[in-house]
Amino acid sequence: MMNPAAGLEPVAALDAAALRRDFPILHQQINGHPLVYLDNGATTQKPASVIDAVAEFYHHDNANVHRGVHLLSQRASDRFDSAREQVRSLINAASTAEVIFTRGTTEAINLVAQSYGRSTVKSTDEILVSAMEHHANIVPWQLLCEETGATLRVAPMNDSGELLTDAFTELLSEKTRIVALTHVSNALGTVNPVRTFARLAHAAGAVVVVDGAQSVAHGPVDVQQLECDFFAFSGHKLYGPTGIGVLYGREALLEDMPPWQGGGDMIRTVSFEGSTWNTLPHKFEAGTPHIAGAVGLSAAIDYLNGIGFDAIAAHEQALLGCATEKAKSQAGMRIIGNASDKAAIVSFELEGIHPHDVGTILDSAGVTIRTGHHCAMPVMQFFGVPATARASFGLYNTTDDIDALFVAIDKAQALFAR
Amino acid sequence: MNELRQLYQEVILDHNRNPRNFGRLEQPTHQAQGINPLCGDELTVYLMLDKDDRIETVCFEGRGCAISTASASLMTETLKGVSVAEADAYFDAFHALATGAAVPTAGLELSKLEVLSGVQEYPSRVKCATLAWHAVHSALHNRGTKVTTE
Numbered sequence: 170m171m172n173p174a175a176g177l178e179p180v181a182a183l184d185a186a187a188l189r190r191d192f193p194i195l196h197q198q199i200n201g202h203p204l205v206y207l208d209n210g211a212t213t214q215k216p217a218s219v220i221d222a223v224a225e226f227y228h229h230d231n232a233n234v235h236r237g238v239h240l241l242s243q244r245a246s247d248r249f250d251s252a253r254e255q256v257r258s259l260i261n262a263a264s265t266a267e268v269i270f271t272r273g274t275t276e277a278i279n280l281v282a283q284s285y286g287r288s289t290v291k292s293t294d295e296i297l298v299s300a301m302e303h304h305a306n307i308v309p310w311q312l313l314c315e316e317t318g319a320t321l322r323v324a325p326m327n328d329s330g331e332l333l334t335d336a337f338t339e340l341l342s343e344k345t346r347i348v349a350l351t352h353v354s355n356a357l358g359t360v361n362p363v364r365t366f367a368r369l370a371h372a373a374g375a376v377v378v379v380d381g382a383q384s385v386a387h388g389p390v391d392v393q394q395l396e397c398d399f400f401a402f403s404g405h406k407l408y409g410p411t412g413i414g415v416l417y418g419r420e421a422l423l424e425d426m427p428p429w430q431g432g433g434d435m436i437r438t439v440s441f442e443g444s445t446w447n448t449l450p451h452k453f454e455a456g457t458p459h460i461a462g463a464v465g466l467s468a469a470i471d472y473l474n475g476i477g478f479d480a481i482a483a484h485e486q487a488l489l490g491c492a493t494e495k496a497k498s499q500a501g502m503r504i505i506g507n508a509s510d511k512a513a514i515v516s517f518e519l520e521g522i523h524p525h526d527v528g529t530i531l532d533s534a535g536v537t538i539r540t541g542h543h544c545a546m547p548v549m550q551f552f553g554v555p556a557t558a559r560a561s562f563g564l565y566n567t568t569d570d571i572d573a574l575f576v577a578i579d580k581a582q583a584l585f586a587r
Numbered sequence: 588m589n590e591l592r593q594l595y596q597e598v599i600l601d602h603n604r605n606p607r608n609f610g611r612l613e614q615p616t617h618q619a620q621g622i623n624p625l626c627g628d629e630l631t632v633y634l635m636l637d638k639d640d641r642i643e644t645v646c647f648e649g650r651g652c653a654i655s656t657a658s659a660s661l662m663t664e665t666l667k668g669v670s671v672a673e674a675d676a677y678f679d680a681f682h683a684l685a686t687g688a689a690v691p692t693a694g695l696e697l698s699k700l701e702v703l704s705g706v707q708e709y710p711s712r713v714k715c716a717t718l719a720w721h722a723v724h725s726a727l728h729n730r731g732t733k734v735t736t737e
Contacts, residue, residue: 200590521604522653523650523651523652523653523656524626524652525626525628525652525654525712525715526595526652526653526654529591529594529709529711529712530591530595533590533591540626541625541626541627542626542627546627549627555626555627555628555629555650555651556626556627556628584591584592584595584600585595585600585653
């Protein structure tokens, strides 16, 4: 997925240096050095067009949606609805009925666990997750297992951070109700062959829930091509606002699922004898949604479409190649996660220096990375490390940023070699 | 770089490389685990109190960053031979020193610990410096419990 399709028309190169001008936050000093932002796996920065779209919505169009007869409400509703269409088109969902707005990836996965899971999973069933999941794709399933008595199974990976197809297949059985799998590992960068695993899971009769938080901003994503049943992602990792995310679900599944939160907008009729539910996707959107967030997300998708997802993927793969080469020739540096198909995420260790010290020293040079367990403690346990340092790249990063990263790494190593 | 050297002073780097009193006691009178859930750092402190409630032996094991390891190491050197009441006073003083508050110094020998005052400038690292101290405090006052920085 991360590699642009070969043999098609050549991908226009992306001019990251020019695109940087679209991101106001990048033009500042951190601890006396130009900001080098390499924490895109945690959140991406926002282009001015996204910031402006949110402000402009509040300046001119703000009203509640799907409620009033007044013009302002109509304008707000139109913008909200067109954001949903924009998302549908981004991931190639079959219809906007399949696009549910949530607060983010975590809420989207919890929605599936609580609605689909609680209504279908029995005590004899099994839920299969992979060994490289983010806590957000582990804990909701543990909660579901506690509630239903079902069993959580874990599909193993190898030392490179790649899932083992044979072991995955062996773990599948008629008991497997749900397979929850990340598209791209936030801690390792591994790109999982989702379609291959989805076909295996479907053959066993399970539904497939994909955590797309780390994939959707970094290359083309087509949920029909992936053959997944659910796909979750966050706006803020897609150069959009925080507090808005998406759950894609196949319409036939969503139709049969009970609501998970009750309130306004999700109902058709309410009486004290009972209520009936609104149509999709509103059945799963109780309460006033994050309208401005959806508007901002729509602007972010506009912005990314203008650059082209193939161009973004090619650019980031070039950065990954450059950073990986440098890391290999850096004494005392070890990359955690060496899958053959990787997104532009480089998790690493420096010999004799704890990741938190690395993080502080890099920050003193203006280089912003993530350190810690990346909400993936089982991954840390597997690799026998308490934490890692992680540089994760986005469309506005350049080879200059990689140079700054390695200058700062030299500095950390020099300080600790004293 | 100057501010950074203020944080990573030679004494700290030395105690990180060669932590003093590192290891476990087989039969401690008091022990507690300190966990920083945000970064995954964890260490266990072991104490042996004598019949007069003085700290006869204190040591630690675990793994963490240079700041938490050096702080634990320096702490064990400071607390060896002091009474529980004095240990409490050191705990309060160190907490003040790490957070930039006024440090109560009466009767305390703080010179060794002052190398850690650089963390004042790094709010996200204060918890690293205080982790071992919280563990000791917990060991002495809530026997056998786990303590986290959150």
